[in-house]
Amino acid sequence: MAKNFNEMTWKEFDIAFMVTNPGCSADYRTGDWRSQKPVTDKSKCIKCGVCYLACPDDAIRLAADGTYDFDYDHCKGCGICATECWTGCISMVEEEK
């Protein structure tokens, strides 16, 4: 992962803050302003994949056992996955410091 913007001094940026390396948000943590995060009670999960399809941020990953994990570097905490989950096994919990 590239160095975060808020860790760089004015001398470390490219000329005129141009972006000289094409890239995308995969290189950065974009989920750091989230106030709530989704957590799954995996004992109730039926592995249907609805949460995976519903996430607008592509922040849900298929785990080895067929359930789904969250990519907290990119999850924005919108709660759509929790709303869409059939079994109600995803709940939104407050972020802690």
Add this chain to the structure above:
Amino acid sequence: MAKRIGIEVSLAISEAVKLANVDAIAAYPITPQTHIVEHLSELVADGELQAEFIPVESEHSAMSVCAGTSAAGARTYTATSSQGLALMNEILFIIPAMRLPVVMTIANRSLSGPISIWNDHSDLMSVRDTGWIAIFAENGQEAFDLTLQSFKIAEDHRVMLPISVNIDGFTLSHVIEPHEFLDQAEVDSFLPPYEPLVQLNPDKPVSMGMVGIPEIYFEAKKAQDMVLIESKAVIKEVFKEFGEKFGRYYHVIESYRTDDAETLLMTMGSISETAMEAIDIMKDEQGRKVGLIRLRLWRPFPHEELRELLRGVKTLAVVDRAVSFGSPGGPVATEVRSALYNSENAPYVASFIAGLGGRDVTIEHFTTMVDMAERMAEQREVHEYKMIGVRE
């Protein structure tokens, strides 16, 4: 070999732009700048200059096109005046932030209202804080020479900033003067082709003009100011190289008969010629200890050089040709006072505003300013500014 040619200053500037072999020109005609780009369009149409001449529907577009052509790696030139410069304003801020070395002649003209096509410096002062390097020419020869030097300064990889070369509208732009031209080989030996530091190129993609989120905007502005401040060293280098090559030396502040002077006049632009005559009369006929300094470089402001030049000077009369409405002095005088404020033995600074909207500034006006400044200095009069030549 250099030729001596009698030519209108505007046309001499166009010829300098041609000799600089620009790739792109975008401009909208506005009085009193018009002759410059008119002549350039002829040079392009006649095939004498291989460049894209891009006619646009406004100055806002002219400066936008300049941003594009410069980002694409083209040596880019434009010229404007007054309301045209005001209309460019939004893009003027973006050009230095994107580090695009555009060169622009500003034929200085007062801003409306009332509507005025005549000369003063209110147009440039309105864009003081956009981040452009700003240089003042006093006569046609300087305008020609500084145009060529500007490309070299702007395109230096340590700089990569836009420059405005300021010439007084009509009083300079429309007069015919003798100019020592340089020939193409001489210019080529001084000014290499433009090599962009980064450019828009599909084979090597970059994104320019990025969003400055709060995490980086502050750093972006610091970086921009540092490069502008540090450009002064490169400007001096280029002035020196030009002088050594062609025998005409330029300085960030020029001084005229300042040896043993206790009172100095300070001017910018073409009124300096009249000021020199006033100094000659005061020195030679009245034996007064006066001298003149004229500011060549307005941005970055040459603070250290100013403090150096003012050592031993008791009184400084700064002549502004613009009003900074509601401020404690003319824009230049305010700058000078602030540059001197914490230095020891700083001279008394008197702020005068003269020659607004094309009003003549005469030898008598300069003498009056020197008289007044000396009297005010003696009484340590606390004052904001005084207007000279206005009917009370």
